[in-house]
Amino acid sequence: xxxxxxxxxxxxxxxxxxxxxxxxxxxxxxxxxxxxxxxxxxxxxxxxxxxxxxxxxxxxxxxxxxxxxxxxxxxxxxxxxxxxxxxxxxxxxxxxxxxxxxxxxxxxxxxxxx
Amino acid sequence: xxxxxxxxxxxxxxxxxxxxxxxxxxxxxxxxxxxxxxxxxxxxxxxxxxxxxxxxxxxxxxxxxxxxxxxxxxxxxxxxxxxxxxxxxxxxxxxxxxxxxxxxxxxxxxxxx
Numbered sequence: 573x574x575x576x577x578x579x580x581x582x583x584x585x586x587x588x589x590x591x592x593x594x595x596x597x598x599x600x601x602x603x604x605x606x607x608x609x610x611x612x613x614x615x616x617x618x619x620x621x622x623x624x625x626x627x628x629x630x631x632x633x634x635x636x637x638x639x640x641x642x643x644x645x646x647x648x649x650x651x652x653x654x655x656x657x658x659x660x661x662x663x664x665x666x667x668x669x670x671x672x673x674x675x676x677x678x679x680x681x682x683x684x685x686x
Numbered sequence: 687x688x689x690x691x692x693x694x695x696x697x698x699x700x701x702x703x704x705x706x707x708x709x710x711x712x713x714x715x716x717x718x719x720x721x722x723x724x725x726x727x728x729x730x731x732x733x734x735x736x737x738x739x740x741x742x743x744x745x746x747x748x749x750x751x752x753x754x755x756x757x758x759x760x761x762x763x764x765x766x767x768x769x770x771x772x773x774x775x776x777x778x779x780x781x782x783x784x785x786x787x788x789x790x791x792x793x794x795x796x797x798x799x
Binding site for chain 2: 618
């Protein structure tokens with residue numbers, strides 16, 4: 573079965589420090605991977621996606637993600653965290669058995685302290 | 687600007703009532719999706735549609751229905767609301783390509799008393 577795991581319920585980081593939000597996946601074939609962010613009382617906003625090509629994907633708000641096929645991971649990163657980055661982050665993978673559906677991880681809450 | 691909207695944004699209803707949540711997108715996307723978000727479960731797919739007159743069940747479809755009479759709208763109906771359906775509901779849409787991004791609406795917070 574295809575799946576996505578976000579092993580950390582919460583990540584705490586100080587403002588100005590680098591941040592990493594982890595995501596691992598299990599799919600058959602080549603994965604299409606996505607990161608979304610959800611601010612309080614808002615819908616999910618698209619950050620970035622990996623389809624093919626360069627393993628380092630750059631997205632919105634200074635975020636980037638590194639695709640690692642051997643470790644089946646797609647970790648979200650940012651070199652210098654901002655307090656305004658505090659939000660809920662979701663990793664998702666395209667369900668290859670069902671065309672356009674996405675399988676979402678359970679989410680990771682990022683808390684950036686001043 | 688093209689967008690995806692949901693209404694109402696908040697709804698309180700009673701057990702046993704029928705409730706319809708609206709979703710409207712102006713991107714002319716063929717694919718539309720309904721999710722529910724609950725603590726500890728992330729997002730779970732309720733129903734989805736790949737075009738007019740096409741509807742499909744997701745992983746948590748019991749007690750919900752959808753219909754797709756045009757490209758822009760995919761209303762979600764709770765036939766007889768239950769307290770277990772208290773949740774935040776999100777609608778999303780995308781184009782047909784396998785690499786295309788799903789874009790989400792702002793959500794509807796539904797409380798069933």
